[in-house]
Amino acid sequence: MSGYVTALIAIVTREALRFFHQRERFVAALVRPLVWLLVFAAGFRAALGLSIIPPYQTYITYETYIVPGLCGMILLFNGMQSSLSLIYDREMGSMKLLLTSPLPRWWLLMCKLLGATAISILQVYAFLAIAAAFGIVMPAMGYVAVLPALVVAGLMLGSLGLLLSSFIKQLENFAGVMNFVIFPMFFLSSALYPLWKMAESSELLHDICAVNPFTHAVELIRFALYLQLNGPALGWTVLAAGLFTTAALWGYSPEGTGIRRKG
Amino acid sequence: MNGIRVAGLTYRYGAKTALDDVSFSVAQGEFCALLGPNGAGKSTLFNLLTRLFVAPGGQIEIAGHDLNTAPRAALAKLGIVFQQPTLDLDLTVRQNLTYFAALHGLSGRDRVRRIDTVLDRLDIADRAKEKARTLNGGHRRRTEIARALLHDPAVLLLDEPTVGLDAAARAAITDHVHGLASDGTTVLWATHLADEVRPDDRLVVLHQAKVLADGRARDVSGDRPLQQAFLDLTAEPA
Numbered sequence: 001m002s003g004y005v006t007a008l009i010a011i012v013t014r015e016a017l018r019f020f021h022q023r024e025r026f027v028a029a030l031v032r033p034l035v036w037l038l039v040f041a042a043g044f045r046a047a048l049g050l051s052i053i054p055p056y057q058t059y060i061t062y063e064t065y066i067v068p069g070l071c072g073m074i075l076l077f078n079g080m081q082s083s084l085s086l087i088y089d090r091e092m093g094s095m096k097l098l099l100t101s102p103l104p105r106w107w108l109l110m111c112k113l114l115g116a117t118a119i120s121i122l123q124v125y126a127f128l129a130i131a132a133a134f135g136i137v138m139p140a141m142g143y144v145a146v147l148p149a150l151v152v153a154g155l156m157l158g159s160l161g162l163l164l165s166s167f168i169k170q171l172e173n174f175a176g177v178m179n180f181v182i183f184p185m186f187f188l189s190s191a192l193y194p195l196w197k198m199a200e201s202s203e204l205l206h207d208i209c210a211v212n213p214f215t216h217a218v219e220l221i222r223f224a225l226y227l228q229l230n231g232p233a234l235g236w237t238v239l240a241a242g243l244f245t246t247a248a249l250w251g252y253s254p255e256g257t258g259i260r261r262k263g
Numbered sequence: 264m265n266g267i268r269v270a271g272l273t274y275r276y277g278a279k280t281a282l283d284d285v286s287f288s289v290a291q292g293e294f295c296a297l298l299g300p301n302g303a304g305k306s307t308l309f310n311l312l313t314r315l316f317v318a319p320g321g322q323i324e325i326a327g328h329d330l331n332t333a334p335r336a337a338l339a340k341l342g343i344v345f346q347q348p349t350l351d352l353d354l355t356v357r358q359n360l361t362y363f364a365a366l367h368g369l370s371g372r373d374r375v376r377r378i379d380t381v382l383d384r385l386d387i388a389d390r391a392k393e394k395a396r397t398l399n400g401g402h403r404r405r406t407e408i409a410r411a412l413l414h415d416p417a418v419l420l421l422d423e424p425t426v427g428l429d430a431a432a433r434a435a436i437t438d439h440v441h442g443l444a445s446d447g448t449t450v451l452w453a454t455h456l457a458d459e460v461r462p463d464d465r466l467v468v469l470h471q472a473k474v475l476a477d478g479r480a481r482d483v484s485g486d487r488p489l490q491q492a493f494l495d496l497t498a499e500p501a
Contacts, residue, residue, distance in 0.1 A: 003368020010365030014351070021353055093347035100313045101366040102339035108366070254317040 007103050008111045015115030018085070029077065029123045030130065033070035037131060041066050053194055055226035063136050068222035069191025071124045071146075072214060075154045076185060078123065080177055082116035083161030087168055099252070106249050113162060113245070117154035124150055142225040149224035152234065153217035156241035160213075163244045166251025189215040190222075213240035265291040265326050266449035267312070267418055272321035274307055281307040283472040285321070289451060289465060291417070294444035296460040296480065297453040299469035300497050305453040306346065308469070309422045312451070313343055326417040326449075339367070342416030344407050346423045346453075352396040356387065356406050359395055360413060367414045381409040385439070401432030408436070418449040425459065433459070457490040470497045 019025065045062040052059060089095040098108050128143065138146075164177060186192075188205065189212050199206035209215050216236035223230035266289040274282040282304045289295040299305050310316040312323060314334050323330040326340035350359050357378060364374045382388040385405040395403060404424055411419060421440065425433040437459050444450045452459070460466055462481040466489075467474060475496050476483045484492040 002370065006365045006368050006370040010362050014354075014362055018353070093345055093349040094351060096313070096315060096343075096345055096347075097349050097363060098366065099315060100338060100341070100343055102335045103366065103368060104335070254314055 003103060004107055007101070007108065008114065011098075011108070011111035012115035012118060015082075015112070015119060019119045025081070026123065026126075029074060029081075030127055032077065033073050033127050034130060036070055036073070037063060037066065037136070038134065053196070055223045055228045055230075061136075063131075065194075066192055067128070067131055067136055067138070068225060069189070069218050071127065071150065071221050072153060072157075072189070072191055072218040073186060074124050074127055075120045075150070075157045075217070076182060076214060078116060078120035079154070079157030079159075079161040080164070080182055081161075082112070082158055083165040083168070083177065085116075086112070086162065086165035090165070105252060109162060109249060109252055110245075113155060113158045116158045116161070117151060120154045120158070121147070121150045138225045139227060142227055145227050146221055146224040149220045149234075152237050152241065153220055156213060156217055156237050156244065159241050159244035159248055162248035163251060166248055185212060185214040188212050189218055191215075191218050213237060216240070265417060266293060267295075267451060268322070268324040269308075269312075270322045272308070272311060272318050272323065274304075274311060274316065274318045280472050282311070282318070285469070285472075285474055287467045287474060287477050289449055291326075291449050292444060292447045293465050294441055294450045294452065294461075295465040295467060297451055297467050297469060298455065298457060298460060298493060299453070300455055303455075303469040303497075304472045305455075305469055306422060309343075309345075309420060309453060312420055313341065314338060339414065340417045342411035342414070342419040342448075344404070344411050344419070344421040344424045346426060348403060348407070350395040350403055350406060350410075353394065355392050355394050356382070356398070357391040359406060360410050363410045364413050369414065377413050377415075381412050384412065385409040399432075400428050401435065404428060404432070404436055405439075408440070412443075412448075416448070418451070419443060420451050420453075422453045423455070424452070425454070425456070457488075457493045460489055462489075468493065468496055 041063045086095065089098075098112075099105060101108055128138070160181075164181065168177070188209050190209060191214070195206055195209055195215070198209050213236060216233040219230050219233040220237050223233065268288040270286045272282050272285040273280070285304070285308065297305055297308070307316070311318050312325070312330075314330055314337075317331070325337040328337035328340060330337045351362070354362065360378045360381070361374065364370075364377065369377060379388070382391055385408055387402060387405050387409060390398060390402055390406075395406065398406065408421075408424070419440070424440075425436055428436070440450055440452060441461065454460070460480050462479070464480045466476065466478060466480040466483050468476040468483065480489055483489070487495070
């Protein structure tokens with residue numbers, strides 16, 4: 001078993017080193033949600049009236065509403081960033097080292113996933129700290145209670161990135177991910193507006209939002225920040241994580257397609 | 264037979280046959296050159312030997328372990344130097360080796376001892392703290408060979424390891440790997456350069472997905488220089 005742990009520590013450490021070597025990535029990961037929080041939300045505050053919906057027990061500002069969605073945004077972008085880094089690894093050849101290790105391939109890919117999730121969560125906490133500095137605070141224990149929700153949501157979005165990386169042929173094709181995965185997932189979710197608002201505009205869009213796993217990841221985080229468990233959101237997020245992970249592991253198996261893109 | 268055994272291996276990319284009923288074996292401690300022009304199927308064979316791909320038919324044994332039924336045991340016995348550079352250029356030589364050792368489950372003092380041993384063996388101990396990015400091509404290749412030897416593999420696969428190196432670095436690496444075979448490691452060295460093959464080496468010539476010749480290099484070349492024999496062999500329709 002120690003061999004498994006040794007590999008886990010090495011892979012997570014390498015992911016962390018790579019992240020800290022790229023300081024601009026850290027800054028970009030924080031600036032993006034902060035622009036939404038401090039600029040977009042300020043502009044929308046007046047336009048978008050919010051009723052009291054769970055888990056909130058009183059009227060909240062729009063900035064407070066979108067904080068969980070922006071936490072999800074960080075996890076989503078990082079999930080896709082880790083996908084990009086996997087494609088880079090494949091093009092540079094270092095993926096071959098990982099896949100020819102005698103340790104089980106599923107474990108090595110899970111280590112990659114755990115490493116990427118850990119880095120995403122660090123960024124979420126940095127974002128929450130900055131948001132708190134601007135007066136957008138959550139219940140104190142919410143910052144602790146949200147950790148398991150961030151882990152589950154981060155693993156789900158990371159496994160989606162892993163799955164995408166097994167199907168994307170080249171680094172250049174990654175731009176399509178922005179258009180066809182990140183933007184639809186983010187905008188067709190409850191990150192920026194509650195689903196009942198979406199239902200007022202279009203039942204179809206509401207239904208799409210309701211099946212979007214990102215919506216459930218955001219709601220899981222939102223409820224956890226207020227010390228509540230959203231069971232259905234947890235169930236949907238875990239289910240999506242399981243499906244994405246299974247498909248990704250198949251994609252990276254010798255019988256799958258992932259590594260064959262760059263033989 | 265504890266080296267490599269390949270039997271009836273066939274692999275296709277759609278309609279294109281990359282390997283067609285390829286069979287050969289390499290005994291323990293033997294240096295076997297896999298010689299073939301570009302596109303002969305060498306890289307596909309390496310991808311199958313390292314289980315990056317799986318073939319629908321045929322069998323591969325590494326150090327006595329069937330790659331299909333006991334992949335982990337087979338991979339644990341395998342050291343690999345890929346044609347494409349696979350060092351993390353932002354890490355030092357030692358960090359690269361440490362990362363790889365961990366992928367093989369090696370840790371603690373044992374890992375440090377093994378790293379020191381291979382650094383000495385490849386004569387790059389003085390480069391251990393340098394980032395891989397600062398190394399020249401020859402030292403990067405040495406680092407990759409050192410890395411491939413970390414877990415004491417019984418079988419070492421090298422896919423065109425001298426590509427892009429100058430003559431001196433090529434000669435040094437070729438000599439060193441021949442030395443490894445003399446010490447008991449089974450070596451499969453893929454190349455398209457006949458001058459890297461010695462008369463006593465085992466030689467498998469791969470061309471247009473098939474094995475064209477298999478034997479001692481001196482027997483395959485006969486009274487011609489090996490380069491000429493290779494050109495004659497691969498000029499004929501397979």
